[in-house]
Amino acid sequence: MLHLERHGVSCTRSNTTYWLAACASEDIGRVSPHLLDRFTARLPAARAVPLINPIARVLAALNGEAEPEYPIPDAPAAWLRMLADKVPPAAVSPVAVGRAVALHDAAVGMRRPLALLRLARAFARFDGASEVEAWHVDEAAAFIGLSTTAKNDPARPAEQHQATEAETPEARPSATPRQLPAGGPGGRTGLVPTPIMEGGAGEALEPIALALAGNPYPEDVAEPEREATPLVLPWQRRSGTPSDRGEVVGTEPTNRLVDIAWKATFREAAKYQVIRGRTGADEPLLLSPSDLRRHRRTPKADHLLVLVLDHTCHRDWDWMPALAEHLRAAYTRRSTVCVVDVGAPGAEVPVRAQRTMARSLLDPRVAAALENTHGTATPLAHGLELARTTLCHALQHGRTPVDEATLVVVTDGLGNVPLDASLRGAVDGLVRGQGIDDAIAAGRAIAELDGVRPVVVLPPRLPLPDVPLDLARALGPDCLVVS
Structure with a gap:
């Protein structure tokens, strides 16, 4: 039901709107928990959604080709007949409620048990039952890929536990096996087994823990790739209107x-x-x-992280361990991030560096820059000049300049494009060591700015070790060198 109480208006209406959303399992860590909590009925859809190459799809649209149509299989006829009958919804027994609560962790709230009970009520309706029992809840849990092993809940009443355990397969009403649509969630065929013959007393064996084929709530174990508190504004260090x-x-x-x-x-x-x-x-x-x-x-960030990434030196080594400390600090402080790509393969002008401003570290462009490959030219001087102008504007301009900034330069120091050539967009003749000299001069200009903490990250193999060390010395005595 939808309830509206505002400005003297009182309105109550039934809600007949259903939301259907899809998300890749590997990207579930990017979605905020308060949004995932609204989609409690989870079904693995890997077999229902065809794999489509997005590049091929764009090319097909540019060529005027029609979008492919993927037919949706019809529901079983028995399901349609049952839904067409005016049958009142089945009542939910207290035992079923206790079973649904026992299958979930109490820390996740009550939305998941309620969604499981609604699905179990649908299974009870297909069976023609007037009441939802505990075995309907187990059947619904198996359908969505949820473990039917009860979570340890010390607050659960003992009599409720005994009532749930009493729901043995022998106590279930006899019903014909129900065939769910082929290729159901988790790879299950959806058959409800019916014993053919009664066997003798079985031998008691040690319990064996088996891993489930699927997990309807992958965000419980996924590595979070989002802000810890996306709905809470960060703490402000400065006062003001x-x-x-x-x-x-x-x-x-x-x-x-x-x-x-x-x-x-x-x-x-x-x-x-x-x-x-x-x-x-x-x-x-x-x-x-x-x-x-x-x-x-929105509160304005009081810290700026500037990353100057020399992609031409990013070969056969991982720079993430050296950058992890600075990325973690930027995430914690919700810093504004500036990424300067030097020698990236997708640059519009290869002899120029590219600058990207992001509101936070979670911007997808930051992750794309960290995973980029190497190009041909190394306009290091132009990249440091872009970093200097960014730092100067952030520290000295605007109504609320940042309090401090961190400059992280990942390079081997071998800049082969002079600054003048980068500004003109073309290299004429031999450059010799002019590109290195311009980079060192840009480093000296950055050292004159207050509130900048410079860091130079060196690759494991350096053709000329003295060149990046000269750049670190030009950035000032407080420059930290990480090798």
């Missing part, structure tokens, strides 16, 4: 005449003009202090 902070993301009520959102204020006042006695459009708008709205702004 809201107008001194970041971008506008909404409005909120206020009792101060600071950073007023005039459109939202007039829109709020327009709701009550008749109540306040305004009779004509030519009369002035009647305002009340309760109508005042101000802008809601």
Whole structure:
């Protein structure tokens, strides 16, 4: 049911809208838990969704080819007949409720047990049962790939546990085996086995733990690739009025005449003009202090991480262990991230570096830059110049400059493109060592900025070890060298 209680409006309506979403299992760590909590009915869809090459799909669209159609198999006729009958939903027994709760961890809340009970009620309806029993819950759990082993719950009543254990296969009502659609979740065929003959007393064996084929809630074990608290604004180190902070993301009520959102204020006042006695459009708008709205702004980051990545030296070695400390600090502080790609293969002008500004480390462009391969030219001087201008603007310009910045340069120091050639977009004649000299000069310019912590990361194999060390010395005495 949908309930609306706002501005004197009271409305209750039934909700007939269903949301269907799909996500790759390896990307589930990027989705916020508060969104996944709304999609509690989980079904593995690897066999239902065809594998489509996105590049081939784009090329086919550019060539004017029609989108391929993938037929959806029809539901079994018995299911359709059962759904067509006006049969009231089955009642849920207390034993079924206890079984659904026992199959889930209490820390995840009650949405998952409720979704499992709704699915079990559908199974009971297909069986023609008037009440949902514990074995319907187990059948629904097996269908979605959930383990039917009860979680340890010390708060579970003993009599409820005994009642659940009493639901043996012999106590279940006899029913014809139900065939679910082929290729169901987890690779199961959906057959409900019926014993053919009764055997003798079985020999007691030690319990064996078997791994399940699937997990309907992969986010429980996935490595999180999102912000730990995406709905909570980060702590602010500086004080100031809201107008001194970041971008506008909404409005909120206020009792101060600071950073007023005039459109939202007039829109709020327009709701009550008749109540306040305004009779004509030519009369002035009647305002009340309760109508005042101000802008809601995102907090501006107080730390900047600048990554200068020389992709031409990224060969046969992993630079992530050396960068992990700085990436972790940027994630914790929700820093703004600037990535300068030097010698990337996809550069529009190979003799120029490319700069990417990201609001946080979770921007997909940051991960793509860290996994990029090497190109041909090494415009290191231009990359350091882009880093210098970024640092200068962040530290000295704007209404709320950052307090401190970290500059991480991953390079072997062998820049082969002079700064003048990068600015012109072409290299004329021999460059000799001009590219290295320009890079060192750019490093000296960065050393003059206050609030910058420089770090130079060296690859394991250096053709000329003195060159990157000269660059580190040019960045200042506080430069940290990681090799």
